[in-house]
Amino acid sequence: MEYSLRDFRAEDFEALWSIDQRCFVPGIAYSRRELAAYIRRRGSFTVVARSAAVNGNQPGRGAGDASGIVGFIVAEASRRGVGHIISVDILPENRRSGLGSTLLATAEDRLRAADCHAVTLETAVDNTSALAFYKRHQYSVTKIIPRYYLNGVDAFVLEKDLLAQPERR
Numbered sequence: 001m002e003y004s005l006r007d008f009r010a011e012d013f014e015a016l017w018s019i020d021q022r023c024f025v026p027g028i029a030y031s032r033r034e035l036a037a038y039i040r041r042r043g044s045f046t047v048v049a050r051s052a053a054v055n056g057n058q059p060g061r062g063a064g065d066a067s068g069i070v071g072f073i074v075a076e077a078s079r080r081g082v083g084h085i086i087s088v089d090i091l092p093e094n095r096r097s098g099l100g101s102t103l104l105a106t107a108e109d110r111l112r113a114a115d116c117h118a119v120t121l122e123t124a125v126d127n128t129s130a131l132a133f134y135k136r137h138q139y140s141v142t143k144i145i146p147r148y149y150l151n152g153v154d155a156f157v158l159e160k161d162l163l164a165q166p167e168r169r
């Protein structure tokens, strides 16, 4: 499957919110209001991935809904030079094809360009896929935040040095 990346547009919002609902359980998935606030936050950027299989209003298999959006990443750069990955969401049928890695690398490049030397994120301690994914991309656990999520699950805080030797892509 081939994908094209572009910046978020207002008309993408419902597609992104429904992808987030499919990616996370209640208590971790964002409400519309939360997701909209993260996307609008100062210093934040959102990159969406569309399936190249989409054809007008008749998306092919694995091409998401009519928008063709199958994944996205929301991240932000702070003035302290530390970036934050807010969410990476890939539809289940589009996973393990390298799309999450492509979106993560794109966000990390933008954070470096915004003078960030490190990036952090939070993920649920029981999200084994995400933990394997971030470990694969040189993120390390720095601390645990008890009952971080509304459903009472703890979060790991992960961090990556963005100025370390670049990984092979």
Ligand SMILES: CC(C)(COP(=O)(O)OP(=O)(O)OC[C@H]1O[C@@H](n2cnc3c(N)ncnc32)[C@H](O)[C@@H]1OP(=O)(O)O)[C@@H](O)C(=O)NCCC(=O)NCCS
Binding pocket: 023, 024, 086, 087, 088, 089, 090, 091, 094, 095, 096, 097, 098, 099, 100, 101, 102, 122, 123, 127, 128, 129, 130, 132, 133, 134, 136
């Ligand atoms: C985590 C997530 C973003 C990964 O996206 P993806 O497109 O499947 O990731 P990639 O295909 O780029 O995977 C790269 C590597 O990460 C690791 N990885 C990814 N998913 C994995 C899984 N379920 N189990 C074990 N390792 C995994 C593997 O090393 C993989 O390489 P490989 O496929 O060659 O073995 C995706 O599973 C997802 O959207 N999950 C739901 C939302 C979520 O938890 N987001 C992260 C928290 S913010």
